[in-house]
């Protein structure tokens with residue numbers, strides 16, 4: 244399709260594909276992979292993982308990988324009206340003409356988008372009615388693949404950097420005649436899960452973990468895109484990104500990323516400097532973000548601050564260091580941020596009482612909170628953003644009332660220590676607790692929507708005045724997200740029916756419609772609340788045959804400690820808690836001890 248023609252649609256750059264550093268390879272004789280982020284261009288192009296794998300695949304001489312995203316409604320209508328198939332950005336080749344379709348799935352709220360994209364591509368949505376192309380999915384959602392198993396041929400578990408080459412290798416050997424043969428061979432890779440084959444495997448019946456994620460053992464030698472694509476239009480994170488480390492061992496008991504990305508693997512300062520300089524030179528970006536799950540925990544933080552200052556001076560860029568801990572906020576880092584005229588700082592406190600913070604293993608105390616508030620305010624920050632979670636296990640009314648109380652005290656303290664004329668303000672982001680697979684709280688229940696809104700009202704009413712801005716998540720969306728996240732094979736038909744009802748872009752408030760899902764559950768005679776209720780500890784979980792390396796025993800031990808209000812130290816500094824990782828991987832934290 245001619246680029247000129249695409250100009251009639253909203254955000255046409257979502258379909259052009261001629262961005263700086265995009266890769267255009269000749270197709271002839273190569274394995275063709277349509278690499279799809281099942282959401283809008285602006286979301287997909289903000290994903291570092293998506294960029295890493297795009298460049299990795301294209302660095303393989305016998306592979307060509309091209310991108311596609313979920314289209315906006317106007318373009319979708321146009322495609323459907325004219326019966327045109329969805330195509331990739333780079334060569335505008337129909338997705339159905341590729342050998343492999345790879346989805347990067349970071350949230351189960353994109354499940355209906357996957358069906359929609361397959362349908363728009365004129366590819367049968369059902370795995371068992373499709374011979375070609377082969378469809379696979381990776382990303383955090385692959386750790387509980389049950390509810391998408393009717394649609395996806397195989398799931399790739401864990402970090403794709405080392406795994407994609409193994410998949411490509413098997414694909415190369417395949418004669419492209421019998422799909423079942425390919426899937427059988429792929430299933431022999433530990434980190435590949437083939438739903439079609441799983442029930443026939445005897446080990447599965449014995450409830451053994453038969454699939455284990457793949458990881459990059461050493462991030463300093465991992466592929467990183469030094470010439471990343473510079474998106475044409477505005478994206479959510481349109482900046483140069485450099486990863487500091489992967490994994491987190493803080494042990495927050497609600498957090499999925501902290502479990503599934505273990506072990507912690509850091510990049511050296513030398514490597515970070517090299518990547519940052521190369522990316523800045525190759526893209527012209529004026530902003531650089533250091534990414535990790537908890538940047539304050541980077542073990543060479545002082546050197547990182549020195550490096551950041553050097554980069555600011557040499558390249559005239561601004562540097563962002565998100566994901567900071569309120570109990571670890573060095574003055575030097577605060578000064579560096581303020582010197583770039585950034586006056587907003589964000590921290591996740593999660594719970595307002597020490598009792599509840601102990602339950603969730605967020606081991607910060609009020610002294611830490613107020614020390615950092617004083618530091619931030621006196622350095623010149625005039626907005627503090629705070630994250631809280633409601634509906635947490637063991638939560639009481641006292642814990643809810645404590646949120647506005649703590650925030651008001653933080654405000655008064657910050658105001659007392661502020662050094663600027665600017666009005667000080669606090670922005671609150673309130674999210675509900677969602678029990679997710681592979682977390683310590685995976686067995687817990689999701690609060691009812693009405694009760695969550697009632698609690699939200701208490702918080703809002705306790706924070707009157709323009710100095711407070713309170714934002715709540717959409718609890719109806721969180722309800723569906725919890726169901727899909729903890730779903731099993733039975734949910735495949737609900738997802739399909741919801742999509743047939745018109746559900747798509749479920750992660751966008753303006754598109755989300757709970758009634759489409761309620762209708763689908765009703766039609767399929769499935770009780771949605773089964774998936775949001777508390778799960779008995781002895782029930783076999785739908786995701787148990789997939790292992791992220793951390794054992795169920797460890798999660799159970801932690802769950803018991805949570806209920807007793809006991810905390811667990813970060814094993815990077817304290818003793819090894821025997822999380823189970825060493826059954827499969829080397830844990831760098833152990834080498835340090």
Ligand code: SF4
Pocket residue numbers: 492505506507814815818819820821822823824825830832833
């Ligand atoms: S193996 Fe031990 S040190 Fe390593 S992440 Fe697990 S608990 Fe922590």
